[in-house]
Amino acid sequence: MSLGEQRDLGNYAEFKLSITKALGDQLSEHLATLAKAPLTAENLAKLPPLKGVYQLYRHGDLVYIGKADRSLPQRLSRHLRKLSGRENTDIEQITFTALSVDEDFNAVTPEELLIKKHQGDGEAPWNYNGFGINDPGKERDTTFFGPDHFDQQYPARLDWVIDGLPVGKIDLKSLLQIAKTNLPYTFRYAHYRDKKKIEFYAEFEVILDAPEMRAGEFFELVSAQLPSPWQITVLPGYVVMYPEKLRSKSARRYYIEGKSFDPADLT
Incomplete structure (x- = not known):
């Protein structure tokens, strides 16, 4: 895992520190090792009430990256309810992975790191089309x-x-x-x-x-x-x-x- 890019000119070098990229890669790698579970009340009840990040998949494709500031099961339960009340969705085809994150940095959130990691691949389209918005006013x-x-x-x-x-x-x-x-x-x-x-x-x-x-x-x-x-x-x-x-x-x-x-x- 590389933490930066270097350009060496002999007795002088330029080094671009990329800690955030490394952290994003690490989060993504951890989530990739997890099995995708159906988004059901039974599965959410098994999660600890901890803060963290999660990913939603539709038909196996990554569609949304989110964070829970307080409780992963509580946040995911809101998505389960919302998606259950929408047309053109088969809730049985919605799965998730979740990762509890004990943050010790404030400059950027784990959610932002993951979004940046995946946005270049055209993944997580729901992060950009209004899925996370509740009442717009x-x-x-x-x-x-x-x-x-x-x-x-x-x-x-x-x-x-x-x-x-x-x-x-x-x-x-x-x-x-x-x-x-x-x-x-x-x-x-x-x-x-x-x-x-x-x-x-x-x-x-x-x-x-x-x-x-x-x-x-x-x-x-x-x-x-x-x-x-x-x-x-x-x-x-x-x-x-x-x-x-x-x-x-x-x-x-x-x-x-x-x-x-x-x-x-x-x-």
Whole structure:
């Protein structure tokens, strides 16, 4: 393992110190010796709650390099939940390797070392296409997501089953809280009716006749309770609900007053 490059001119030499490259190579070599394990709750439960780095693979190909600042199983569990709620992914084909790292340097993180090591080989594409982003924030709701963005390639599932619902009457505020916890992607909604901060979800009651429903059915049910201009907008990777007519080039579906609309229907 070389730590640098040298150019010798006789009585004078130039030496470029490459400690970070050596460390990146060492981390990569350690991870390469590990067997890829399926990304399942059972396998994650076997990991110690230590900080470290990890690599995700899809169909055996390295797609993402990440770090856990506190707990490897906790961080990987978030990825398991996120990927389970996306279209075009077969969670059984997602595997991982993980390495606990006791850092004693602050200039660069182990994650950055590994990314730099692999980026030149065209590996770890999810590190550059938005996979690691959670809720991008309201100001990004009208952003156009290109075809290479993670959320466009693997959009949020509208057939995700929301379970644990109480059969019978329930106020809309409680129902929204249950769904927000259950859904494996961001469901962001306004908490107030207007600028006066008058909360009104608790004023509405719905009757549920089954303990579960698909996400698309849920959004249709909720939108039926809310008057215009409220609408639910399904974006590539998340869903928002606000009292305004949001039109986004990246919208996949709208739910307005109990009806489902394709974006083309509203242009």
